Amino acid sequence: MAELSESVEEHLLSYEDPAPPHSKLITTTRLVVKWVLEIAMGLIFAAWLTLVFIFPVEPVNESIIAWLVATSSPTYGFTGSTFFLFSGPILVITFLAIARLIVMGSREEELLLKNKSAKHPRLRLWTFPVLVNGPFGVVSAAEFIGICLVFVYVLWAISAYTLEDISIASLFSLPPLEE
Numbered sequence: 001m002a003e004l005s006e007s008v009e010e011h012l013l014s015y016e017d018p019a020p021p022h023s024k025l026i027t028t029t030r031l032v033v034k035w036v037l038e039i040a041m042g043l044i045f046a047a048w049l050t051l052v053f054i055f056p057v058e059p060v061n062e063s064i065i066a067w068l069v070a071t072s073s074p075t076y077g078f079t080g081s082t083f084f085l086f087s088g089p090i091l092v093i094t095f096l097a098i099a100r101l102i103v104m105g106s107r108e109e110e111l112l113l114k115n116k117s118a119k120h121p122r123l124r125l126w127t128f129p130v131l132v133n134g135p136f137g138v139v140s141a142a143e144f145i146g147i148c149l150v151f152v153y154v155l156w157a158i159s160a161y162t163l164e165d166i167s168i169a170s171l172f173s174l175p176p177l178e179e
Contacts, residue, residue, distance in 0.1 A: 030103055037100040041093050048089035053153060056160035 054060045068081045076083075131139040139147070 033103050034100055037096050037103070041096050041100075044089050044093055044096075048086075052086070053156075056157045056164075058164060 051064075055064065064085070068078055068085065072078045072081045125142040125145070126140050128141040129138050130141050130144045136143075136147075
């Protein structure tokens with residue numbers, strides 16, 4: 001029994017590095033499938049982001065609401081259609097990312113990239129610090145771009161809805177102010 005427990009510990013807690021993957025294991029078809037999945041995820045994300053950004057525009061808002069009313073089912077209603085419209089692309093991206101991980105094998109790709117030497121130094125947005133002493137701590141360039149995009153979107157949405165409200169308010173006649 002003691003021999004069995006030692007062999008189990010030896011296999012479970014191995015301190016040896018796994019063998020590096022052979023380059024031939026990652027075939028061109030796997031790389032093509034990986035690129036196709038990544039491009040599909042990028043296009044779906046760009047389309048979803050575009051939808052979110054142009055949603056405050058009145059013609060787009062009216063057409064989306066008309067589509068949501070037409071597709072709302074008795075079970076989930078308008079809320080279910082809205083939830084599906086705005087979260088559906090993220091769910092599709094999730095399933096495509098799972099397929100990408102299955103196709104490539106995350107450990108295999110990690111070992112291949114670790115063994116591959118860099119030819120030229122590169123600027124990586126997700127590790128390049130932009131703000132060091134700020135309210136958010138250390139902020140990388142990618143995070144800073146995201147913060148700026150959210151800020152611009154909020155300003156744009158507020159201005160779009162304000163202009164829409166002003167145009168609606170101009171349709172009503174208001175009595176003059178008397179002192």
